[in-house]
Amino acid sequence: AQSVAQPEDQVNVAEGNPLTVKCTYSVSGNPYLFWYVQYPNRGLQFLLKYITGDNLVKGSYGFEAEFNKSQTSFHLKKPSALVSDSALYFCAAHSGGYQKVTFGTGTKLQVIP
Amino acid sequence: GAVVSQHPSWVICKSGTSVKIECRSLDFQATTMFWYRQFPKQSLMLMATSNEGSKATYEQGVEKDKFLINHASLTLSTLTVTSAHPEDSSFYICSASKLAEYYNEQFFGPGTRLTVL
Numbered sequence: 236a237q238s239v240a241q242p243e244d245q246v247n248v249a250e251g252n253p254l255t256v257k258c259t260y261s262v263s264g265n266p267y268l269f270w271y272v273q274y275p276n277r278g279l280q281f282l283l284k285y286i287t288g289d290n291l292v293k294g295s296y297g298f299e300a301e302f303n304k305s306q307t308s309f310h311l312k313k314p315s316a317l318v319s320d321s322a323l324y325f326c327a328a329h330s331g332g333y334q335k336v337t338f339g340t341g342t343k344l345q346v347i348p
Numbered sequence: 349g350a351v352v353s354q355h356p357s358w359v360i361c362k363s364g365t366s367v368k369i370e371c372r373s374l375d376f377q378a379t380t381m382f383w384y385r386q387f388p389k390q391s392l393m394l395m396a397t398s399n400e401g402s403k404a405t406y407e408q409g410v411e412k413d414k415f416l417i418n419h420a421s422l423t424l425s426t427l428t429v430t431s432a433h434p435e436d437s438s439f440y441i442c443s444a445s446k447l448a449e450y451y452n453e454q455f456f457g458p459g460t461r462l463t464v465l
Contacts, residue, residue, distance in 0.1 A: 269453065278354070278441050279392075279456040325391065327454075336382075336454060340391045 237262040239328050241339035248316045249347050256311040256342045258326030268309040269327040269336070270300055279325060285309060296320070316346045350376050352444050354457035361432055362465055369427045369460045371442030378444035381425035382454060383417060386439045398425050432464045 238261045248254045260266055267286055271279040283294025290302040300311045311324060326339040351374040361367050371381055380399050384392040396412075398404040398419035406412045414436075416428040425444075429436055439461050443454040 271456070276439070276459070276461065278352075278458040279443075281453070281455065284453060335394065335397070338392050 237328060237330060237337045239326050239337050239339040241324075241326055241342045243342050244340075245343040245345060247345045247347060250318055251315050254313050254316040254320070254344065254346070256324050256326075256344060258309045258311065258339055259307050260309060260326070260328040261307060262328050262330040262337075264330045266307075266309075266328050267331055268300075268302065270294065270298070270309075270311050271325045271327065273323040273325065273341075275322075282311070282324075316344075318346045318348050320344060321346045350444075350446065350455040352378075352442065352455045352457040354440075354442055354460050356460060357458060358461040358463075360463045360465065363433050364431055366428055366430045367432055367462060369429075369440055369442075369462075371425045371427070371444070371457050373423045373444045373455070376444075376446050376455075377422040378425075378446065379422070380445045381419055382443045382445075383415075383425075383427050384441045384443070386441060386459075392441065395427075429462065432462070434464045437462055437464045 240259045269284045270282040273279050282298050283292050285292045285302045293299045298313050323341050323343050325341050327336050329336045353372045355370045383395045385395050386392050394407050395410045396404045396406045396417050398417045400419050400422050404417035419425040439459050441459045443456045
């Protein structure tokens with residue numbers, strides 16, 4: 236069975252500092268990995284995905300994520316946090332084809348002015 | 349683009365009534381649409397997966413007779429909450445995958461807030 240873990244319920248970071256939101260996964264075979272962001276009372280917005288290729292994936296709003304196969308991780312990063320980045324972030328994974336996508340429990344990012 | 353809309357964005361209904369929520373893919377054809385439920389400060393719970401023209405596949409513990417899903421076309425899926433009760437109050441989110449896209453990236457609608465009085 237596949238699973239996604241986001242070990243931190245909340246991450247606090249000062250505006251202008253780099254941020255990292257952690258995600259580890261467990262899927263059989265090659266993983267397909269995604270990050271989404273959710274603002275209050277809104278649906279999920281796609282940030283970025285890893286399908287194959289470069290381990291460093293760049294996405295929307297200056298976010299990037301690094302795929303680490305040996306550590307089965309796909310941490311979300313941004314060099315300089317903005318207050319507007321404050322939101323709920325979800326990591327998701329599946330093992331390809333039309334397999335069901337598994338979501339992590341979400342990490343609330345709070346960027347402090 | 350890949351835009352998914354949901355209607356209504358919020359709805360309040362009386363206990364015992366039924367509510368229909370629509371999910372549309374506006375600029376692409378969706379092989380598969382998904383319905384999620386999200387409780388406050390919690391992750392998304394997949395309720396069911398629907399493929400155009402066939403019966404939805406419900407997750408364990410989800411009552412198929414209570415949450416009726418119809419996927420009549422490649423751009424429209426509906427979720428009907430029948431005989432709604434206060435415990436059905438939640439945020440319902442749909443998503444859609446593009447036709448024949450093997451890596452199954454999902455595009456999410458903006459969600460529907462259901463409040464049952």
